[in-house]
Amino acid sequence: MDEKVQNTLLEIADDELILGWRDSEWTGIAPLLEEDVAFSSIAQNEIGHARALYQLVARERGTTADALAFDRAPDEYRCAPIVELRLLDWGQTIARHYLYEEADAIRLERLKQSDDSEIAGLAAKIDREEAYHRMHAQMWFDRLQGEPRFTAALDELRPQTAVLLDSELRGEHTSELPELWEEMTMVRRSQPAGTKW
Amino acid sequence: MSETEFLEYVQSGGQVEATDELPDDYRAKLIKFIEMHGNSELMGVLPEREWILRAPTLQRKLALTAKVQDEVGHSQLIYRVVEDLGKPREQCLDDLISGKSKFHNVFHYPTKTWGDVGVIAWLVDAAAIISQKALLKCSYAPYARIMKKICWEESFHILHGRDVILTLMNGTDDQRELVQEALNRWWGPLMQFHGNPIAKEEDPMYVWRIKSQGNEEARQQFLDGYVPQIWELGLTVPDAKLRKNEDDAWEYSEPDWDELKSVVTGHGPRSQDRLDLRRMARENSAWVRKVVLAEAA
Amino acid sequence: MIYEVFRQERKGQPLQHAGSVEAADDHFADVYAREQYGRRGESTALWIVPRSAVMEIHEFVDELNRNYHRVDGYPLKEKLKEARDRAVSAKSADALSAGEG
Numbered sequence: 001m002d003e004k005v006q007n008t009l010l011e012i013a014d015d016e017l018i019l020g021w022r023d024s025e026w027t028g029i030a031p032l033l034e035e036d037v038a039f040s041s042i043a044q045n046e047i048g049h050a051r052a053l054y055q056l057v058a059r060e061r062g063t064t065a066d067a068l069a070f071d072r073a074p075d076e077y078r079c080a081p082i083v084e085l086r087l088l089d090w091g092q093t094i095a096r097h098y099l100y101e102e103a104d105a106i107r108l109e110r111l112k113q114s115d116d117s118e119i120a121g122l123a124a125k126i127d128r129e130e131a132y133h134r135m136h137a138q139m140w141f142d143r144l145q146g147e148p149r150f151t152a153a154l155d156e157l158r159p160q161t162a163v164l165l166d167s168e169l170r171g172e173h174t175s176e177l178p179e180l181w182e183e184m185t186m187v188r189r190s191q192p193a194g195t196k197w
Numbered sequence: 198m199s200e201t202e203f204l205e206y207v208q209s210g211g212q213v214e215a216t217d218e219l220p221d222d223y224r225a226k227l228i229k230f231i232e233m234h235g236n237s238e239l240m241g242v243l244p245e246r247e248w249i250l251r252a253p254t255l256q257r258k259l260a261l262t263a264k265v266q267d268e269v270g271h272s273q274l275i276y277r278v279v280e281d282l283g284k285p286r287e288q289c290l291d292d293l294i295s296g297k298s299k300f301h302n303v304f305h306y307p308t309k310t311w312g313d314v315g316v317i318a319w320l321v322d323a324a325a326i327i328s329q330k331a332l333l334k335c336s337y338a339p340y341a342r343i344m345k346k347i348c349w350e351e352s353f354h355i356l357h358g359r360d361v362i363l364t365l366m367n368g369t370d371d372q373r374e375l376v377q378e379a380l381n382r383w384w385g386p387l388m389q390f391h392g393n394p395i396a397k398e399e400d401p402m403y404v405w406r407i408k409s410q411g412n413e414e415a416r417q418q419f420l421d422g423y424v425p426q427i428w429e430l431g432l433t434v435p436d437a438k439l440r441k442n443e444d445d446a447w448e449y450s451e452p453d454w455d456e457l458k459s460v461v462t463g464h465g466p467r468s469q470d471r472l473d474l475r476r477m478a479r480e481n482s483a484w485v486r487k488v489v490l491a492e493a494a
Numbered sequence: 495m496i497y498e499v500f501r502q503e504r505k506g507q508p509l510q511h512a513g514s515v516e517a518a519d520d521h522f523a524d525v526y527a528r529e530q531y532g533r534r535g536e537s538t539a540l541w542i543v544p545r546s547a548v549m550e551i552h553e554f555v556d557e558l559n560r561n562y563h564r565v566d567g568y569p570l571k572e573k574l575k576e577a578r579d580r581a582v583s584a585k586s587a588d589a590l591s592a593g594e595g
Contacts, residue, residue, distance in 0.1 A: 021250060024246075024249050024250065024258075024262050025246075025250065027242065027246050027249060027262060027265050027266065027269065028239070028242035028243060028246045028265065028269060029474070029475075029478035029482075030482070031482035031485035031486055031489075032485070032486065032489065032516075033239075033269060033270075033272060033273040033276065033286075034273055034515050034516060034517065034522075034526040034529070034530070035526075036266075036269045036273075037266055037269055037270045037273065037526070037529045037530060037533075038525050038526060038529045040262060040263075040265070040266035040269070041266070041529055041533055043262060044259055044262050044263060044266070047255060047258055047259055047262070048259065050255070051255045051259075054255075065255060066253075066254045066255055069255055070253070070254075088481070089481065090481075090482050090485045091484075091485075135525070136525055139521045139522060139525065142521075143488060143489055143518065144488065147484075147488060149484070183250055183251055184250060184251065186251055187248075187251045187252070187253040187311045188253035188254075190371070191368070191369055191371060191372065192369075195368060195369060195372070196364050196367070196368055197253040197254050197257060197311070197361075197364060197365075197368075216550065216552060266533075270529075270530055273515070273530065274513060274530075277496075277513065277514050277515075277516070281514075286516075342513075343513065346512075346513070350534075489518045489522075490516075490518060
């Protein structure tokens with residue numbers, strides 16, 4: 001697996017990890033109890049996707065998925081700015097969810113064409129799970145499309161989705177990433193590398 | 198059915214449904230009890246959710262997210278039962294936030310380290326499961342039925358807790374210290390958890406067979422099951438008096454019942470913070486419920 | 495709107511009432527029922543129905559004890575004893591008369 005392919009996988013994995021991290025911030029405080037449960041499954045799927053992608057790259061590099069997920073410095077992450085944003089309003093969160101799924105569908109299609117059968121296979125698996133995410137996002141889109149909070153968020157976030165599909169545009173992070181990384185890695189960093197948790 | 202007949206019926210194992218005629222006192226006590234359970238599941242999420250974000254491995258992150266998700270799911274199941282008894286969910290949430298209704302003591306305390314995450318999943322959940330198993334025979338059948346699903350889902354919570362604890366105990370000195378330190382802080386609330394040792398015949402919840410077990414019985418069961426597990430790992434319980442006596446019963450220092458009372462009436466270290474968070478989250482998302490549920494009529 | 499959820503645990507088993515979810519419409523009900531009653535793959539099938547579509551029946555009339563179409567309408571112990579006793583004595587009577595023949 002060449003470096004470029006590894007980096008592409010890391011981009012997607014980082015996107016899924018950080019988005020999953022942000023989405024799991026809604027656990028316990030989502031607008032409806034039933035939705036809380038549903039959205040948590042989506043967050044878990046995202047983390048699960050990240051893990052599967054990290055595992056592929058980790059094998060190439062002789063490391064572990066956890067090491068890739070947690071032991072890099074903030075500026076080594078390849079995630080897109082849009083997933084780093086803390087969005088406190090449900091309308092904004094669903095807007096990002098909807099836009100992200102749209103872009104993700106496109107890049108998964110690309111990945112499914114990979115020459116590497118393992119990558120193509122994993123992309124197909126992820127895509128099947130994402131079908132559920134897309135359905136969920138569409139359901140909310142249909143409900144909220146008349147709501148200014150939602151439509152305004154769509155307008156504001158849409159320009160940021162370009163980065164999801166173009167590696168060349170990646171590299172910049174938001175000012176929110178360091179704080180997120182700090183919290184995400186604080187327990188792990190409290191003990192030497194390689195400590196089991 | 199008269200109230201006496203109803204009492205005889207439930208005390209001999211009879212169960213009732215939402216559509217049956219329920220004595221007013223039974224219905225009122227039932228709602229209060231079940232509502233407190235729903236509140237507890239919902240509030241129990243708050244001490245744990247921060248640690249989802251800080252989980253040190255992907256596996257732990259997934260497990261903890263799934264555990265907390267279950268708890269939210271449980272609150273949904275429970276509030277549905279309360280709603281079918283006549284009290285709408287929104288009213289339950291109003292009363293929770295205003296402090297009018299209560300939630301269990303353990304969820305009023307802070308979580309300070311990853312050690313707490315392990316201790317909560319291992320011991321606090323264990324204490325809760327003992328109470329929950331005693332509810333499987335609840336005279337109110339809809340509640341008994343959801344308890345079955347709840348107990349089934351809780352089975353992985355305990356294993357997850359044990360896994361976290363064992364990994365820490367097999368790790369570094371610092372990690373072992375995390376567990377001992379968390380245990381030291383949680384022991385008091387754990388001993389208070391099952392409530393003061395009121396004789397079960399004087400406990401209306403038992404009389405109506407809402408609970409099938411007295412408070413002290415539950416506590417003894419907890420100690421029987423978990424003190425050996427604690428000791429075998431080389432951990433110490435911060436109670437010099439804790440021992441099993443000649444009658445095979447556990448003796449222990451008198452739990453601080455004043456602390457329990459103070460905490461459940463909203464004066465715990467995190468009671469107000471957490472209720473504030475709930476209030477804020479609810480206010481911020483009110484517009485969503487309005488949009489989503491408005492056209493549902 | 496409240497939707498009742500029925501689940502089937504394994505193929506071949508009956509669908510049983512599992513609980514209820516509150517949802518704005520069928521679409522939301524689908525998602526929420528799936529989550530509450532299937533996120534662990536614990537069900538092979540779910541039926542979701544608006545509560546308003548469920549008709550409940552709690553009273554059944556059987557004033558004149560129609561036990562003729564139930565198992566408890568057929569206490570056969572005494573008749574069987576009588577029939578067996580009769581067969582035994584008929585057999586010994588035959589044996590006696592055969593011996594005299």
